Amino acid sequence: MQNDSTLIQQLKNKDERALSLLYDKYSGAIYSVILKMIRDEGKAQNLLQDTFITVWDKAESYDTDKGRFYTWVYRIAKNKTLNVLRKTDVLIQTDDFSVYDTKEDAVSIDSEYLELNGALTTLEAHHKEAIELVYFKGLTHKEAHQEMDVPLGTFKSYIRQALKQLRETYAKTLSLILLMLNAL
Amino acid sequence: MMMDKKSLLEHGLLEQYLLGELNATQCEQIEVLLASDAELKAHFDALELNFENIGLDNSISPPAVVKSQLLARIKIAPAQTPEAETSKVVSFTPRSNTKYYLGIVASIAALLMIGSFWMYSQLNAVKQQLQTVETNNTLLNTTIETLNTELERTSSFYSDIVGPDTQQYILKGNALAPEAKVVSYVNHKSKSVVINTERLPELDDDHDYQMWADVEGEMIDMGVISKDKTLMIMAYIDHAESLNITIEPAGGNDHPTVARLVTNVYLR
Numbered sequence: 291m292q293n294d295s296t297l298i299q300q301l302k303n304k305d306e307r308a309l310s311l312l313y314d315k316y317s318g319a320i321y322s323v324i325l326k327m328i329r330d331e332g333k334a335q336n337l338l339q340d341t342f343i344t345v346w347d348k349a350e351s352y353d354t355d356k357g358r359f360y361t362w363v364y365r366i367a368k369n370k371t372l373n374v375l376r377k378t379d380v381l382i383q384t385d386d387f388s389v390y391d392t393k394e395d396a397v398s399i400d401s402e403y404l405e406l407n408g409a410l411t412t413l414e415a416h417h418k419e420a421i422e423l424v425y426f427k428g429l430t431h432k433e434a435h436q437e438m439d440v441p442l443g444t445f446k447s448y449i450r451q452a453l454k455q456l457r458e459t460y461a462k463t464l465s466l467i468l469l470m471l472n473a474l
Numbered sequence: 475m476m477m478d479k480k481s482l483l484e485h486g487l488l489e490q491y492l493l494g495e496l497n498a499t500q501c502e503q504i505e506v507l508l509a510s511d512a513e514l515k516a517h518f519d520a521l522e523l524n525f526e527n528i529g530l531d532n533s534i535s536p537p538a539v540v541k542s543q544l545l546a547r548i549k550i551a552p553a554q555t556p557e558a559e560t561s562k563v564v565s566f567t568p569r570s571n572t573k574y575y576l577g578i579v580a581s582i583a584a585l586l587m588i589g590s591f592w593m594y595s596q597l598n599a600v601k602q603q604l605q606t607v608e609t610n611n612t613l614l615n616t617t618i619e620t621l622n623t624e625l626e627r628t629s630s631f632y633s634d635i636v637g638p639d640t641q642q643y644i645l646k647g648n649a650l651a652p653e654a655k656v657v658s659y660v661n662h663k664s665k666s667v668v669i670n671t672e673r674l675p676e677l678d679d680d681h682d683y684q685m686w687a688d689v690e691g692e693m694i695d696m697g698v699i700s701k702d703k704t705l706m707i708m709a710y711i712d713h714a715e716s717l718n719i720t721i722e723p724a725g726g727n728d729h730p731t732v733a734r735l736v737t738n739v740y741l742r
Contacts, residue, residue, distance in 0.1 A: 306548060317536055318535050319526070319529035319532065320529070321533075321534050321535070321536040322533055323529060323532075334536075335537065335540045339544050339547070343544065346548050356505055358519075358526060360522075360525075361492060361522050365493075365494035368494055369494065403534055406532060408527075408532060410531065421528065424489075425525065425528060425529075426532070430495045431490055431495065446489075453489070453524050456528065457520060457524055460524065
């Protein structure tokens, strides 16, 4: 994580190698988010490319004090994807959320791409779903609680609890890794 | 919405902020709180790391072509990006470029004008030189013509003098002109007479030497001898028995003044 700040400084100085390395590090996670939102591999690849073009062009405006680089890139990717979805929505939207159902029916992608992995799988189903809706489907909290059909307050506590559990899981994994490193 | 640390945490606003769900005003307020509260910032940092880990857990490798296209695009991009910082630069460059190009164009125009003047003056000079050359050429041609005429004349003299059919007669001066000597070359085949008057004494302006041929007792005019030539072609008279030279009034006479005969020779 430390050499991220060096890479980011180089990126701001228009160093192509820095962009290349940051892309290698984060493109997989970002691609996954875009793909799960738009459910179309071609569009997802274009959006991923667009996202990193913006990262390249706007690197100067990224402020390290305000948050992590990944968060910044995630927001760019999410906004771009939502814009594309909204444009498409105008044509097919019948009510607020039918677009997502319609999309699921209309576009077929490898279901493997929609599966969740890692620590998320250890969560209870409703916690996992809450995270999935806001993080991988691009829904706002307001949209997501309606989608899950629970009060907003309840939904927010789902998110909080889910994140707390995940934090513990990651901490365990980290200590396990540290133990293994010590053993070596 | 009034924001403080407590409501931030209770309303899950940090999560929404992280996910980019909030508007610009809310974002600003949260950023201010984060900057001033280390504990809140630490909480947010943990949240960010959490979300990042979720993301990395779920990575899906995009096809390699996306990256190669991306890197290709950023190499062309600088000329196309309509970004603020580039537009600042762009607005500047055209003006200086225009000036630069105008300067170049003006320089070229000035050079062309100077060049044109120079070439014009050169053209005039060349025209003058050409005229001089033409004049010289005319002079030379005249000289050549004169020389040719001269050469032709000399050649004809020469052929007359050295031809195998040419006979040489020497007219020696009598008592009237004892030092006179005229050499005459007579060619009966080509019917020509050439004389060398080098040794004829000079006459005053009122008199000329005249040459006569004696044909059966009658003296026939062969021509007046010019004062400024040493070699002269005279008229050839058929059946001439002798050649005679008399002193006559300037311009010649119809009949010879026999009393002033200076020399004669008989042809055999």
